[in-house]
Amino acid sequence: MDALALLLADSRFPSGSYAHSLGLEQAVADGLTDVPAFAAARQRLVAEADARIAVAARRGEDPLALDEEWCARCPSPVLREAARRLGSQLLRSAETVWPDERIAAYREASSATPRPVALGVVGAVAGLDDEAVALLALYDDAATVTSAALKLLPLDPAVTTRWLAELAPSMQRAAREAAADTRPVAAQPAPAAVALELAAAVHQRKRERLFAS
Numbered sequence: 001m002d003a004l005a006l007l008l009a010d011s012r013f014p015s016g017s018y019a020h021s022l023g024l025e026q027a028v029a030d031g032l033t034d035v036p037a038f039a040a041a042r043q044r045l046v047a048e049a050d051a052r053i054a055v056a057a058r059r060g061e062d063p064l065a066l067d068e069e070w071c072a073r074c075p076s077p078v079l080r081e082a083a084r085r086l087g088s089q090l091l092r093s094a095e096t097v098w099p100d101e102r103i104a105a106y107r108e109a110s111s112a113t114p115r116p117v118a119l120g121v122v123g124a125v126a127g128l129d130d131e132a133v134a135l136l137a138l139y140d141d142a143a144t145v146t147s148a149a150l151k152l153l154p155l156d157p158a159v160t161t162r163w164l165a166e167l168a169p170s171m172q173r174a175a176r177e178a179a180a181d182t183r184p185v186a187a188q189p190a191p192a193a194v195a196l197e198l199a200a201a202v203h204q205r206k207r208e209r210l211f212a213s
Contacts, residue, residue: 069186078200091121
């Protein structure tokens, strides 16, 4: 893998994802214990669609139009706010690492960018190809969930790493499919994750929580 892709995939890259569980905290509060199943479901219902939007942004599709397309796929205002916060943090950090006018121009045009679109913009500036950007989107989603699991459940860190390894083949396959699909985003699959949408509002109302999402 490209060294720059590894940099972006590193949890130490300051994009703020460490503060999010992507719905896992509320799911655990509701009784969930099967984290691998949760991560796999997120991949099918959320991350794969986000990866396709990231690829479209990398290819140069209008980021503002992609913002609207992403919003149509994410009706929850709570999840929109979380994704936009993560996107803005990613762009801010990326502009320091890659002081490229494309990032600066996009930050000026859009003050609140969802993470999938931001990742595609940054991937283009970093010189990554479609498959690398798609894989980054998928890996980031799963790694955020498994990292959060360590703070929410009594787990061995090696076990959560195994979960990521077990998801790797399906992530690779989904990344290849996203890279090979040349249709506009509007014509591509957009599954729904209704339970996550509903749970996000419940989680936001909690006074005591570890994660922002």
